[in-house]
Amino acid sequence: xxxxxxxxxxxxxxxxxxxxxxxxxxxxxxxxxxxxxxxxxxxxxxxxxxxxxxxxxxxxxxxxxxxxxxxxxxxxxxxxxxxxxxxxxxxxxxxxxxxxxxxxxxxxxxxxxxxxxxxxxxxxxxxxxxxxxxxxxxxxxxxxxxxxxxxxxxxxxxxxxxxxxxxxxxxxxxxxxxxxxxxxxxxxxxxxxxxxxxxxxxxxxxxxxxxxxxxxxxxxxxxxxxxxxxxxxxxxxxxxxxxxxxxxxxxxxxxxxxxxxxxxxxxxxxxxxxxxxxxxxxxxxxxxxxxxxxxxxxxxxxxxxxxxxxxxxxxxxxxxxxxxxxxxxxxxxxxxxxxxxxxxxxxxxxxxxxxxxxxxxxxxx
Numbered sequence: 284x285x286x287x288x289x290x291x292x293x294x295x296x297x298x299x300x301x302x303x304x305x306x307x308x309x310x311x312x313x314x315x316x317x318x319x320x321x322x323x324x325x326x327x328x329x330x331x332x333x334x335x336x337x338x339x340x341x342x343x344x345x346x347x348x349x350x351x352x353x354x355x356x357x358x359x360x361x362x363x364x365x366x367x368x369x370x371x372x373x374x375x376x377x378x379x380x381x382x383x384x385x386x387x388x389x390x391x392x393x394x395x396x397x398x399x400x401x402x403x404x405x406x407x408x409x410x411x412x413x414x415x416x417x418x419x420x421x422x423x424x425x426x427x428x429x430x431x432x433x434x435x436x437x438x439x440x441x442x443x444x445x446x447x448x449x450x451x452x453x454x455x456x457x458x459x460x461x462x463x464x465x466x467x468x469x470x471x472x473x474x475x476x477x478x479x480x481x482x483x484x485x486x487x488x489x490x491x492x493x494x495x496x497x498x499x500x501x502x503x504x505x506x507x508x509x510x511x512x513x514x515x516x517x518x519x520x521x522x523x524x525x526x527x528x529x530x531x532x533x534x535x536x537x538x539x540x541x542x543x544x545x546x547x548x549x550x551x552x553x554x555x556x557x558x559x560x561x562x563x564x565x566x567x568x569x570x571x572x573x574x575x576x577x578x579x580x581x582x583x584x585x586x587x588x589x590x591x592x593x594x595x596x597x598x599x600x601x602x603x604x605x606x607x608x609x610x611x612x613x614x615x616x617x618x619x620x621x622x623x624x625x626x627x628x629x630x631x632x633x634x635x636x637x638x639x640x641x642x643x644x645x646x647x648x
Contacts, residue, residue: 356466357376375452381457388416388438389422391413392435394595400413443455471503486602490607497608542599545598
């Protein structure tokens, strides 16, 4: 019964993509054409490589670990729609085996003396604080150009992304290395973007999706526990999730605290050389404080992140995904945990100008 809608969903994106390619002709500038060209080609390659998860699950040679995670995704889609009131559409019903570790690489930039990230604007998504590339070499070239122009630059691999309902997004092999609960959380995060998205407000969008991810995982775990772990997650996972949440909260507090210190520094009237020296000193303090926390945690999962430059662009990525999460939590509490009312309240915020929207959310903190 599901095969016909699935096949239809595979056709529609190709028509949309064809229209997008025509739009490229209206974009001036060789760099813009090159960027959108690689984006269209990368998206096309994903669409053409998809295979239905239901068919993949029938393969007898499929490793047990992969089989569990693919079935988990299908179960989580149902939970997202029925319990979290998220519209999955035809997304994550298909799978793509990648020949690279990440589906794409994002490049972030910020001025040398500012923690406000650079924004790039796109026809559908609006302005966002990153540029995505389907090839790591292309991302490195873009990062090098921005560095030459004097920006702080940070880039990193991305496991998954949402096309906001424009395409039937596939599950990619890049996400299967995640834990089972991490995979469920990622699915909820990406589907949240389909429910609420404000073009041009990265912090609002990512903080909202992060909160839905966290709340969704909490409800998933609760339902799973009541069902006797039938959905694939065991009750013992709750302790692991609680530990991860605690560590993540401390990490976010650490990074945003130093981000705020740098913001205060940049507001001072200092010569560039003196400003750079103070900036480097603060970055070193951040590394030193992390080393202490790392020993307390007994957890080295953030080592790779701290191996980066710790510059303005890198610190801004953490802020975008977390700054407004407590505000959304307060908003859900105000409506007694009712998700439908919560989404309605969020949609009233979407209609506000960005400055007013931020003011309302900050009043909830």
